[in-house]
Amino acid sequence: MLIMRHELLLIVITVILLIVEIFLPNTQKHKIILPAILMMAAVTVLGFFPGTPGVLFGGMYQSTQLTMLLKNILNIGVLIIFIQSVDWLKQDQNKEKISEFYLLLLSTLIGMNYMISSGDFLMFYIGLELATIPVAALAAYERMKEKSAEAGVKLIFTSALSSGILLYGLSMIYGTTGTMYFTDVAPLITGAPLQVLAFLFFFAGMAFKISLVPFHLWTADVYEGAPVNVASYLSVISKGAAVFIFTIILYTVFYKIAVMWSELLYGITILTITVGNLFAMRQQNLKRFLAFSSIAQAGFILLGIIGQSQLGMTTVIYFALVYIFSNLGAFGVVGIISNRTGKENINDYDGLYRTNPNLSLVMMLSLFSLAGIPPLAGFFGKFFLFTAAAKQGYYILVLIALVNTIISLYYYLLVIKAMLLNNSDQPIARFKSDGYTRIGLLMCVAGMVIIGFASSIYEVVYNLSFGLY
Amino acid sequence: MSILTLFIIIPVLTIIGILLSKSHMQVKWVAVVGMSLQLLSAIGLILLYLAERRAGNMAEVLFVQDNVWYETLNIHFYLGVDGVSVAMIGLTALVVFAGIFASWDIVDLPREFFTSLILLAAGVFGFFISLDLFTMFLFYELAVIPMYLLIGIWGSGPRHYSAMKLTLMLMGGSAFILLGIIGIYFNSAPGGGQLTFDLIKISKQNIPLDAQLFLFPFLFVGFGVLGAMFPFHTWSPDGHASAPTAVSMLHAGVLMKLGGYGCYRVAVFLLPEAAHQLGWIFLILATIGVIYGALGAVWQKDLKYINAYSSVSHCALVLFAILMFNQTAMNGAIMQMISHGIMTALFFALIGMIYGRTHTRFINEMGGLMKVMPFLGVAYVIAGLASLGLPGFSGFVAEMTIFVGAFQNADTFHRVATIIAASSIVVTAVYVLRVVGILLLGKIKNEHFETITDARWYDKMSVVALIFGITLIGMAPLWLSDMITGGLGPIMHKLLAAAPGLN
Numbered sequence: 021m022l023i024m025r026h027e028l029l030l031i032v033i034t035v036i037l038l039i040v041e042i043f044l045p046n047t048q049k050h051k052i053i054l055p056a057i058l059m060m061a062a063v064t065v066l067g068f069f070p071g072t073p074g075v076l077f078g079g080m081y082q083s084t085q086l087t088m089l090l091k092n093i094l095n096i097g098v099l100i101i102f103i104q105s106v107d108w109l110k111q112d113q114n115k116e117k118i119s120e121f122y123l124l125l126l127s128t129l130i131g132m133n134y135m136i137s138s139g140d141f142l143m144f145y146i147g148l149e150l151a152t153i154p155v156a157a158l159a160a161y162e163r164m165k166e167k168s169a170e171a172g173v174k175l176i177f178t179s180a181l182s183s184g185i186l187l188y189g190l191s192m193i194y195g196t197t198g199t200m201y202f203t204d205v206a207p208l209i210t211g212a213p214l215q216v217l218a219f220l221f222f223f224a225g226m227a228f229k230i231s232l233v234p235f236h237l238w239t240a241d242v243y244e245g246a247p248v249n250v251a252s253y254l255s256v257i258s259k260g261a262a263v264f265i266f267t268i269i270l271y272t273v274f275y276k277i278a279v280m281w282s283e284l285l286y287g288i289t290i291l292t293i294t295v296g297n298l299f300a301m302r303q304q305n306l307k308r309f310l311a312f313s314s315i316a317q318a319g320f321i322l323l324g325i326i327g328q329s330q331l332g333m334t335t336v337i338y339f340a341l342v343y344i345f346s347n348l349g350a351f352g353v354v355g356i357i358s359n360r361t362g363k364e365n366i367n368d369y370d371g372l373y374r375t376n377p378n379l380s381l382v383m384m385l386s387l388f389s390l391a392g393i394p395p396l397a398g399f400f401g402k403f404f405l406f407t408a409a410a411k412q413g414y415y416i417l418v419l420i421a422l423v424n425t426i427i428s429l430y431y432y433l434l435v436i437k438a439m440l441l442n443n444s445d446q447p448i449a450r451f452k453s454d455g456y457t458r459i460g461l462l463m464c465v466a467g468m469v470i471i472g473f474a475s476s477i478y479e480v481v482y483n484l485s486f487g488l489y
Numbered sequence: 490m491s492i493l494t495l496f497i498i499i500p501v502l503t504i505i506g507i508l509l510s511k512s513h514m515q516v517k518w519v520a521v522v523g524m525s526l527q528l529l530s531a532i533g534l535i536l537l538y539l540a541e542r543r544a545g546n547m548a549e550v551l552f553v554q555d556n557v558w559y560e561t562l563n564i565h566f567y568l569g570v571d572g573v574s575v576a577m578i579g580l581t582a583l584v585v586f587a588g589i590f591a592s593w594d595i596v597d598l599p600r601e602f603f604t605s606l607i608l609l610a611a612g613v614f615g616f617f618i619s620l621d622l623f624t625m626f627l628f629y630e631l632a633v634i635p636m637y638l639l640i641g642i643w644g645s646g647p648r649h650y651s652a653m654k655l656t657l658m659l660m661g662g663s664a665f666i667l668l669g670i671i672g673i674y675f676n677s678a679p680g681g682g683q684l685t686f687d688l689i690k691i692s693k694q695n696i697p698l699d700a701q702l703f704l705f706p707f708l709f710v711g712f713g714v715l716g717a718m719f720p721f722h723t724w725s726p727d728g729h730a731s732a733p734t735a736v737s738m739l740h741a742g743v744l745m746k747l748g749g750y751g752c753y754r755v756a757v758f759l760l761p762e763a764a765h766q767l768g769w770i771f772l773i774l775a776t777i778g779v780i781y782g783a784l785g786a787v788w789q790k791d792l793k794y795i796n797a798y799s800s801v802s803h804c805a806l807v808l809f810a811i812l813m814f815n816q817t818a819m820n821g822a823i824m825q826m827i828s829h830g831i832m833t834a835l836f837f838a839l840i841g842m843i844y845g846r847t848h849t850r851f852i853n854e855m856g857g858l859m860k861v862m863p864f865l866g867v868a869y870v871i872a873g874l875a876s877l878g879l880p881g882f883s884g885f886v887a888e889m890t891i892f893v894g895a896f897q898n899a900d901t902f903h904r905v906a907t908i909i910a911a912s913s914i915v916v917t918a919v920y921v922l923r924v925v926g927i928l929l930l931g932k933i934k935n936e937h938f939e940t941i942t943d944a945r946w947y948d949k950m951s952v953v954a955l956i957f958g959i960t961l962i963g964m965a966p967l968w969l970s971d972m973i974t975g976g977l978g979p980i981m982h983k984l985l986a987a988a989p990g991l992n
Contacts, residue, residue, distance in 0.1 A: 403623070407562070410672065422665075422668055426657055426661050429657065478561075
């Protein structure tokens, strides 16, 4: 049973929270916050203990050192989100449904864990659905707000559509190979037209989840409408898990048609980075801004996937880890400011440094890390991604991506400019953020500073990764 | 642990000290103490280096420290210096030291100002002592980014525009460099074996010619942007004009040298064959830059723009000399970097001080300043004379060496380029003397100027330190020249192997 340790632990705390929730009166719901965070922290720590790799359900579920690492990464991210969301959950309109937030979030995390551990397309699909549907409920969490409800509906519709497309692709794979197991499917992939079509459908479905251009249209609207903490969850955890399993399936199932999908990815990468960046430049609302920035970042991750080597997968995982800390830092600041003042636009941040220097610094570091400025972790992440792509000889692609880092630096600097350079008659007033927010942001900053210097993290990831050859 | 680690540790400790400081005064003094220590260690390094060489230590690089950082990618934290980098470190320490005193008047957010300034300095020091391309690049970007805040927050004029333009152009250059570095990495072991970022190891290999031809333009243009190579120099005048005094000093005095040093140390050193084949394109650009910068300076009325264009001209001369591919010219290139670094820092320090007193930088609004501030006036004349290459100052030594070296290339193309570039000396004399005449001599145009006071103690500290540097090199250039020549051995060796027949 220890093979399924991560999932079981999460299920246990979900059940505990559910039971506690039943006995808590409506006015006392906030008492669940601290136990939830502590339990999540305990799960995160327990996840790091060495586990036994193995296979369950006749190969439908497989646990390896790699999947354990990926789950640990997701756990860390969720823990930070738990901590960051306290300030928001304590607001009056959310007080009565605090535990729902935790329950829904945990069930999606369980889904993601199963998805990452899947050894079979059916298990993969179940995990994917479990990871998707509760998020739609979360997006509509503030249901009295029109935009939040709209976000929920948009998310569920696009998810349903993409799941349908994906499922259609999977059925074709079953049709051509007669099996759903990854290990059995892989040798039977020959690149026959129907299989290529199946792959395209599968790819389109995943592209929705990772929000790659041209399947990105839902992203900005959903991020804008959803509560900040849910948007940050969507942008790092959901996306991270989807990227992980996408990479694993590409490398283990579709390696025989690598030539085909790397050409496809080549185009999609350029499109995603460029479109994400060009749209991010024009945004005024910070949530939309971060939505497009995260689309562009997903494009950068593709550079690692296209690398096809052990180095490629390493850089994907490593960058995802870095990205979790950087993006959560940025979202954390946007979240606390939105909670306290309701302001979400870039020009509302004018002169923020003079009134809230610490928050501005965290925001600045996060944006610099996203832009890939040393000595923050984002620099290392991007450098390695470029190295992975260049290893395959994709120098032109790297050059295009590099030009795009300059564009991205431009719009990240626009926010920094507002905070540090601009002066304002009515800056956001000085406020004291609560302890939870501080711890959450501090964890992000620590991550951004340490991950780059601590090369051992990279080596651990490298040793567990694998490539096509 | 080698002495070179000090150059990273001292700035970091200084920054921590600044962040812990309570008052404005304390911030400044922590910065002064930190950067004085840095200057002392730089002087110590020069002396130690000379002593080692005199003792017969002929290793290619000295004071080596090599720690493995990322094992699987073979990234090392690899420090070491040769004569050229020691000279550049000395320059940086001097300019940063003077820069701290020149920014004594900062009132707005002093803690953040000095933190950014020293962060920039740490990046520059790290760049010069790195022998691993990865860490070199890391420090390079670390040196560029604080400029955005420094110009954007404490600058003047269209500071937001200038800061953004400068940052984006320099980071664009660094994107090119990144591509070049990754390309070199994947070609660093043509005979098989482990790939490496190690500059010295790569220099022992011969990178395949087609890879060289592909990568050289990226690296040379990438570093050239920071070295203000025509036509990628446009960030420089705007950036200078908007930057606060100390930032202009560091920017022109040190940061632009990163470009020249990078072209020399990475582009030409590692890709010599490509440098030979493609060098002529960049030589034309450099020659245009020399003349264009000088002529541009003649037309400007704003003191900072005059010196910014003059810097473009002088830095182009560095690239011009590097592309001559012979020992004398290379030596001149490094000398010119040092000389121009100190001289232009002095210029910008003086301009900052003059502006602080007259509140204008337009030369036609000024006049007769020599009468009211004789100290600054004389210092300005000295800087001007050094700039136009008067014997006895560093400028003469550097430019003389460059043109002698350049003229050794006997073919028509190089001769013509040399003649054109050398004519810039005349233009330099025009704009320097014109400014000195209008600014310092003649009648006092504005009665408000009558009440101006001369330099205060911290102004004098800054100015005297820099003038000392100029005259030291001008009067006794041989020790520096010898030190640089010692460092040039490997690169000349590579260039000769690439194209026999050079001298």
